[in-house]
Amino acid sequence: ATNSSASPAATPAAGSGDAGARTPLTALGANAHPFHGAHQGGIVEPAQARMLSTAFDLTPGTARPGLASLMKRWSAAAAALAAGRTPPGLSDDGSALDAGPSSLTVTFGFGASVFAKAGLTAQLPAALAPLPAFPEDKLDRRRSDGDLWVQVCADDGLVAFHAMRTLQRLAAGAATVRWQMSGFSRSPGATARPRTGRNLMGQIDGTNNPKPTDPTFDARVFVPAKTDPAKDQPAWMAGGSYAVFRRIRMLLDPWDLQSTDRQERVIGRHKASGAPLSGGTESTPADLGKLGPDGGLAIPGDAHIRVATPDANQGAAMLRRGYSYHDGFRPDGAPDAGLLFVAFQADPRTGFVPVQLKLSRADALSVFISHESSGLYAVPGGAADPDGYVGQALLEA
């Protein structure tokens, strides 16, 4: 999916009532990412300002035909919403009228639990094997997993709400919400020259992500169009990806008591600029062998970037596309806030899993974070055109 400033949203939505009451869209409201394509949206696009992440469970009795029907309804609605049109199949609630598509993307994923319920166990990808229990995990199972995963991202909170509410209405009788979480990022236009975003610990986060221009990007993030049976990738996942979702609470009270120097040594980068402690600017590659004036490693042995980097993990890489969250304050006064970590990769067994195994044992950041919920989802390739729907290759195999 690519950026497009073409403005299908400028056309008043059918059934929207008094078109004269509508205000013209700015470039921000009119910006649209097409729903149809080789890959689903919400993976390679720059993070939008808002994210809703919702897991659904099939209602008892919903089997493969019911799931296929749901994915058709969801795909048709997501395609319409991404183009700024009202979704077919229900009376629109009007909550996002006048806002345009605002860069809306909708991403659908299948959790491992849906395959048995839909009679599809033969199609279960080996890559959807449960994630290992990582040391220090404190997972709430009620806010983890789920048969289906829906990620809605948009640059407008009403557009994001409207999309997720529409999908939830369209699921009636077929699936119910298991859990939902809301995330946020920087609003577009807040700065004249947008740079890599910051997380709630104040760090520039996302610097060393794979870039779509990297020659290895597609191989790291997407299942190839021609799947390799030797890698246990089923044909229906062609063009797809695997999403790891983790709610990671940040222990901000102890974190904020650390000196800037200590915070920088925990991550291995300067807080203000994002430059590695080995020197240079944000985009300078980290020099892991460089020694500091005291003769010790400039980037400490337990610094987050040293432990997580692909060079230290047999090339294991993933596209991190997380959002911050803040759900108020806990009874002890600590912020219930952190990172809704989302990582897309061609195979979690050679992406997230080895990296997190290492981080959970050796990362200086570990004492300042707590993994509270977890999900792993197979995100199929995109629907190529309006005649198709996401998951068709699985459900009509």
Ligand SMILES: C=CC1=C(C)c2cc3[nH]c(cc4nc(cc5[nH]c(cc1n2)c(C)c5CCC(=O)O)C(CCC(=O)O)=C4C)c(C)c3C=C
């Ligand atoms: C298992 C994967 C990862 C988890 C979980 C994770 C949590 C996490 N990370 C930060 C903050 C930063 N991470 C940064 C880099 C970075 N993180 C991971 C992986 C996980 N992080 C990787 C693979 C990398 C890139 C390493 C490299 O090659 O340099 C950075 C530095 C800037 C950047 O490159 O993005 C920050 C900052 C937090 C706060 C967090 C949990 C809450």
Ligand SMILES: [Fe+2]
């Ligand atoms: Fe990280």
